[in-house]
Amino acid sequence: MATIIALFALALYFIFYFTYGKTIRDKVLKSGSAAATPSERLSDGVDYVPTNKYVLFGHHFASIAGAGPITGPAMAVAWGWLPGLLWIWFGNVFLGAIHDYLALAASVRYDGRSMQFVAQDLIGKKAGKTFAWFILFLCILVVAAFGDIVAGQFAGDGRVFFAFVFFCVAAVISGYFMYRTKVGLGWGSLIGLALIIVAFIAGNQLPIKWSKDVYFLIIFVYIVLASTLPVNLLLQPRDYLSSFFLYFGLIVGGVAALISFKSLDAIPVFTSFSAKLIGPAGALQPSPFWPTVPLIIACGALSGFHALVAAGTSSKQLAKESDAMFVGYGAMLVEGFLSTLVVISIAAFGGLALGDKLMATPALGRFVQSFAKMVSTQLPFFPMSFMTLFAAVWVSTFALTTLDTTNRLGRYIIQEMALPMKEKNPGAYGFFNNKWVASLIIAFVGLYLARSGGYTTLWPAFSGANQLLASIVMLTVAIWVKKKLNPKYTMAVLIPAILLWVTVTSALIWYEIVIIPVFFRDMSKVPNVITGTTVGLINLFMLILNFIMIVSFLKNYKDTKATA
């Protein structure tokens, strides 16, 4: 069964790639007769550099793949294994991959400008400002969500923390060899891989039992410090080595799933439409599949971040516009396949791994155990204890990378947004302009929320913000198709965009009226109240911005003249 599902997913993605994708490329974008890409026209040897589409694919895929496509689906199995898969499949091919593809193409046609610029041009100035605020909230919420997940991971399996620490050391050492000496990439990578194995062995031998709170503190210190280190010390080499985790995980996971023929019996096909998924720990609320599925499954199906990444570096390096199908549409489909593997591993092997405790285990633990079970039973060369450690370190590394890079990004955004304060309130401006203050704000607020809210509340908040961003992008792209491409195909993009917008907005409103009040049930629990207020306000603010933006959108949509 697992095999069939995996094959089905592959087939589905292939078919849609070659039919739907091609239709977009040939009929909507007409890439065959499109003008030369900015990488050719504006080639400057700096950013605008035409790149081979396979290399660009690898680059783009590595940028968009993180811990997201794993976390969401692992949580979504509470609805049963089929509903989540349906969203991962059809949400991806009709929304997610299209979103990535058209965002990339739009950016290419706009000379490699960012999505913010395109949205501003087509929807209006308000859309541009909305982006900045959304990204700031996303930075805080992602720290909250991933912070809790990683802390839970470390607390759950005592080996992971030291394995991760030694992995960082391995990265620093191999970075030294690769960048500072004449050792070169090949040998440097081998040194790195050897040190990773040492790190795993060391982590295995040194299990520790610290409380989650201790880990929160450690993560806090880590985020603030790591985001100030020079990039060649830790960020670059660790980034490089962790890509091997991704390749390894994807390959062994894919192979194991395809040869397993295991039936998906650990989890029912469908549990309930309103399974209890979202809410503060211990008080999970019934969460209707529609509209709340985008609050759970973000990156595997659709992610606003991807549009920003696509319009960032990828659009400036696309050699031919027709390559955008492979890079934009294709990369997202591969990510969808990764999410499919996550669901398969849990649904088929979760029972073997965790028995009755499957749904009681935190989402990531679920994935780690099931994935490890799947690989170790199908490919006995890899023992269970190694695979659990590997999977845990894999996800933790990606999550922690996101934590410190979001801190770097968030620092910049806070300073940018504090700029208007310079004249009116120079004291406050000076305060926010300090890079340590900005860094500490994000880390502290994020982790405070993590500690009191838990990922079951914060992941949906993060996901909601992410999906809202994606829906703005989809609406932007819909107007783009209408005004600049071919009005005949507007509906093909607009209808999914509107459906998405309605879904996400409803989901966030549901979140505001169902989940937030739970925090205030016991007013004596101060951390809960603070968390509820903070998240509630962030959510509310985003909804308001969202409505302002949709009004702008409707005005611009009716406007028959394209804006300058």
Place this chain on the structure above:
Amino acid sequence: MSAAFALSLARSGKKVLIASLDPAHNLGDVLGTKLYDKPGKVETNLDALETDLNSWVKRYLDESREELARTYSYNLTLNLNSFFDIMKYSPGTEEYAMLWAIEHIRCNLAGDYDIVVYDTPPTALSLRFLAMPAISNLWIAELTKLREKILSKRTSITRINPTSVVASSCVDKADDKIYGKLGSIKRRLSDLSSLFCKESYMAVVLNPDVLSVSEAIRIKEELDRIDIPLSGLCLNKRGVSTTAWSLDHSLAASPLFEFDFLPKGLHERNDLASIDTRELVADFLATKS
């Protein structure tokens, strides 16, 4: 003052070149000869010249423009050409032109003489160009460090990814033109710096009044800041007025040479000889050896 000093030295048998750096250029009037940008004979053992600052600035700009035309792609040159005309007026250029003029004298002309005397421009400009090497050196040092960092990063990236766009600009330190240029600028500046600090006799001329003394104090402070020793103070026009004044104690460290006010003024070269510079000359020759 400097003219009297130079004349005295020349008449005592030394081969002297006196160079006027003062844009006001009254050296020629004092010596009674018309002066040009090249050394011209005034009398036996004494040559004089007046630096033409404008021509130095122009020469400097022209050199750069030529290098640009040679090295840059031609479309860039077209865009930057008009830039240079504005450059003439930029604040930094006069000081630099002064420095290169001094360097020219030192490297190309000084060999023919025993002593070169410089008649410096008014305080403000003098202090600026004297400080130039010290100030610029720090900048050059930092820029050089940054350049080294850039070059080493280019190398490590190219080593790992030979097809990177950075590869074409990846060169050794020895081959990097910018690094080389920074090094040669540094050398020129440190030569000049050592000329000012170690190989010169810096004399400040002041008048017997409170304002002049304050100015002299300021000059001393500036010179201390850039490590140039004040070798001597020349009190000019002693007795020109009866107003009380006194020499500040901070100036006491340097030897003081006093010269009387000449009520008849200076009309011709030989009047300079009536200024008794024997003590000053003796002190100078003592420190020189």
Place this chain on the structure above:
Amino acid sequence: METILKKLRFILDTILQVNREKACGILEFELKELENIFSLLILGGFVGMPSPPVPLAMELLPYMERELTIMLSRSDMAQDPLASLMGILEVD
């Protein structure tokens, strides 16, 4: 048989190239910024910033073609850096 080998060779080369780019991506980004700063420091005199003295800049200018290109590209990016930052910082 030959075409299969050729294809395999191509796949291997591509994978290796992706690998190489992954190993240097962030470093390249950082390098561009350093070069930009270097250019700004030198050419600052042209735009009224106090240092370095303009003549110094003039002497170095003839050799700074790549640096100027980067400076232009970065000044473009400074208007809208969020997208590039998100791409290079692996936020997702």
